[in-house]
Amino acid sequence: MSLTLSQRSWEWIKAQQDFHSTELAKQMDLSMKEVKRVIDHLTKKGAIKTINTNHKPHVYAAVRGVDFDFKRNVSGKQCQRQLIWQAMRWHGKFKIDEVVASSECTRASVLRYVNALVKYGYVKVMRPQWSPVKKQTSPKQVIYRLLLNTGHKYPVIRKNSLYDQNRKTDVKPVVKKDSSNAMD
Known part of the structure; x- marks a missing residue:
């Protein structure tokens, strides 16, 4: 390392x-x-x-006697979301497992945050788990793309909106046209 x-x-x-x-x-x-x-x-x-x-x-x-620790603190939700956001920005087009590996956060945390960003139009599902056209025998990994990379600070998910810390604005959910199953 x-x-x-x-x-x-x-x-x-x-x-x-x-x-x-x-x-x-x-x-x-x-x-x-x-x-x-x-x-x-x-x-x-x-x-x-x-x-x-x-x-x-x-x-x-x-400062004498200080043993400075460089390990990241990933125990807090905000810190985890920042790590997830940075990983998504770095990958651009990604699978959940790639973000989990890059951010060192749990799969559940990554999935929850990515699906929330899909709801607000920041992330788009490029390939859903199940193809609506082809007949599949097993599910595929969902491929996502980060559409709105507004800056280094992560978007904060609120109860009825998303707060973009970089643009300092509230964002309302995007109305979906199709109902593809994006769960990974």
Whole structure:
């Protein structure tokens, strides 16, 4: 498993007494934009702190005694939905099993969220489980396509609507013309 940018940077930072952004950029071969993102992320997580703001660039140090954990917290529904949304955006055209593998969420959670997005017109069923034309002996895996990729934040499913965090709008359910069985 390859390390993320923050993980690679953290390994170097832990070994330093203190550092500044240009040292981190040089050691990790990063742009200053990437360094700023890493420093902001690690500061927000409480892994590093600013120890001198009088110097330009600022001087930072790892918070001693902190064993920073990079594992994602997938216990919350919002976090799971974000992971599912990111997996769907990455695949574009997908099967439920592909999203389950990419997002590391349960099949039931993925199915529930994808079917809700179908209801609101964000996702379309490209190939239903049962063909209306051909005679099948067994069901096929449903193939979906993400139609509305509005941004990195996941759409929030509400009781009677969907809230798109990227467009900051409420979306009403789409009226279906056909009633194909999309359950996987």
